[in-house]
Amino acid sequence: MTTVLEVQGLTKGFTMHHLGNHLAAFDQISFDLRAGEFLLLKGQNGAGKSTLLRTLYRSYIAQAGQVIFHSNHGAIDLLRAADVDITLLRREEIGFVTQFLVARPRVSAEALVAEPLRLAGQSAEAALKEARKWLAEFGVKEDLWRAYPTTFSGGEQQKVNLARALILPQKLLLLDEPTASLDVKARAALVARLRELKAAGTAMIGVFHHPDDVAQLIDRVIDLTPGLENEEREDVVV
Amino acid sequence: MTITIDAPKLIKAAPLLRAQNVSKTYGAVQAVRSVSVEVFPGEVLGIVGESGSGKSTFLRMLNLEETPDSGSYTLDLPEVEGNLFDLDRFARRMLCATRIGIVYQNPHLGLLMKHSSSGNVAERLLVAGERRFAVLREKASDALEASEFPLDRLDAPPAELSGGMQQRVQLAKAIALEPALLLLDEPTTGLDVSVQALVLDTLKRLQQDRKITMVIVSHDLGVIRTLADRVMVMRRGEVVEAGLADQIFQDPQHAYTQQLVHAKL
Structure with missing residues (x-):
């Protein structure tokens, strides 16, 4: 299968100027990811799991390393790509x-x-039709579809969020605890959608508080516990 | 160890706006120090910084109201070429009337307070050469409608309107000619929080529906976070940091940006 992501020597820490110190998050992480693969990040709280996802998404700036993403427009290093290129990739891939x-x-x-469908160029009508389908799929009551989610409960907001985040198939999907506090029906819908996207070739990297929720999807595990050598980090799920 | 960001590779479009090494002094004060920035079509650039950081001065230069001591400024438009700072007064006025819209914090700067609201918007069209009364009236009310201005108040002068409504008239005037570039100088500062949210929402809609390229200056980080794709942080006339909006707010690199982000309520 084709390689989607090549992570080499990724290192991230935070310099806190007002304290005059540097907090290391993770050091020299390397791995590859292929299309349709599901990689689980594990490690205790503070091991840098969410930080790794945000660094790949470029919400965080890395200190060192290289992350080659094989985009539809060609290969590009996500750590060094221009802001406008990152914006384009976030919209499309x-x-x-x-x-x-x-x-x-x-x-x-x-x-x-x-x-997301409108930004990808679909007509308002087609996008809305698809949106309603996914709201129904995740169990958002029809009465709420035309309402403003600002006032929804946490659980309902989360369903809207998942529908929005998963409506457009992407090449790479970063999942930061999307199952936390979801009800049974919505969790089942989420797992079904992830399975569908995975089968269609979406590569995924996820952080889950309860990995059992997505157990059947996981292909590989990377342990971010500090102090491990790179070869000790990786585990293949059989 | 630091990572340097590459030039754009995937985006094929040229930047709409390109400013290079723009500097401006007022007497002994260096208001803007060698600022360079590119803004791509459809992009929203936010400029933040405290009072006196030079952000508004820089915006006024982009609106060709002020001339810098040095530096260049180009817009990728068919009708203009070369450094816009070199244009004569007439050419500047024409370019601003037809391609650059601006909304000021203080509506008195942008509006004739005693003329009707629709007249204020139509004036912009007149400067650009439109003379047919029916067209003026129609285009003015279209722009006011897009700015979510109540159409039953078309004839009311801004002096009689609330702050939020005055900003909508400014916005309508700014977008009446479908500008290539929309400049916003603290557009919601001084408005009530609820009115502020409505004005922000209007701006967000305009951005999505019309894909207008915007540069917005504000000391209010919430405003910038809501609207901007990319953020430039200024201090004492210099750019200390620039990056994607979420990166600037979640992982600020410069000491000053960290202080600014942490000071937000």
């Missing part, structure tokens, strides 16, 4: 799923979910 919805005032749930 790299998705990030968290448990939190970023709601906007006066934007309905269905419009929020349809937005």
Whole structure:
């Protein structure tokens, strides 16, 4: 299968100027990821799992290393790509799923979910139709589709967020605890959608508090516990 | 060890706006120090920094209201070529009227407070050469509608309107000619929080529906976070840091940016 991501010597820490110190997150992480592969990150709290996802997404700036992403436009180093190139990749090829919805005032749930399709050039009508399908799939009540999610409960917001994040198939999907506090039906819908995307070739890197939720999807595990050598980190799930 | 960011590789479009080494002094004060920036079509650039950081001065130069001591400024438009700072007054006025829109914090700077709201918007069209009354009236009310201005108040002068409504009139005037570049100088500062949210929402809609390239200056990080794709942090006339908006807010690199982000409520 084709390689999607090549991570080499990725190192991240935080310099806190007001304290005058440097906090290391992880050091010299290397791995490859192929299309359709699901990689689970493990390690105790503070091992840098979410930090690694955010560094790949470029919300965080790495200190060293190289992350080659084989985009549809050609290979590019995500650590050094220009901001506008990252914006383009985020719109078309790299998705990030968290448990939190970023709601906007006066934007309905269905419009929020349809937005990635609109940005990808689909007609308003087609995008809305697809958005409603996914809202239903994740168990958001129909009465709420036209309402503003700003006032929804945490659980309902999360479903809207998942529908939005997973509506457009991506080449690389970064998952930061998307199952936390989801009800049974929504969790089943999430796992089904991830399986479908995986089968279609989406490569995934995930952090899960309860990996059992996605047990059947996991191909490989990387342990971020500090102090391990790179060959000790990797584990293949049989 | 630091990582340096490459030039754009995947984006094929040329930057709409390119400013290079722009500097400006007022007497002994260096207001803007060798600022360079590129903004791509459809992109929203936020400029943050405290009072006196030079951010508003820089924006006024982009609006060709001020001339820098040195530096160049180009817009990738068919009708203009070369350094825009070299244009004569007439050419500047024409370019600003037709391709650059601006919304000021203080509506008095952008509006005739005693003329009707629709007249304020139509004036911009008149400067650009439109003379047909029906077209003026229609285009003005279209722009006011897009700015979510209540159409039953078309004839009310801005002096009689609330702060939020005055900003909508400014916005309508700025977008009446579908500018290539929209400049916003603290557009929501001084408004009530609820009104501020509505104005921000209007701006967000305009950005999505019309794909207008914007440069927005604000000391309010919440405003910048809501609107900007990319953020430039200025201090004492210099750019201390620039990056993707989420990166600047989540992983600021420079000591000053960290202080700024941590000071936010």
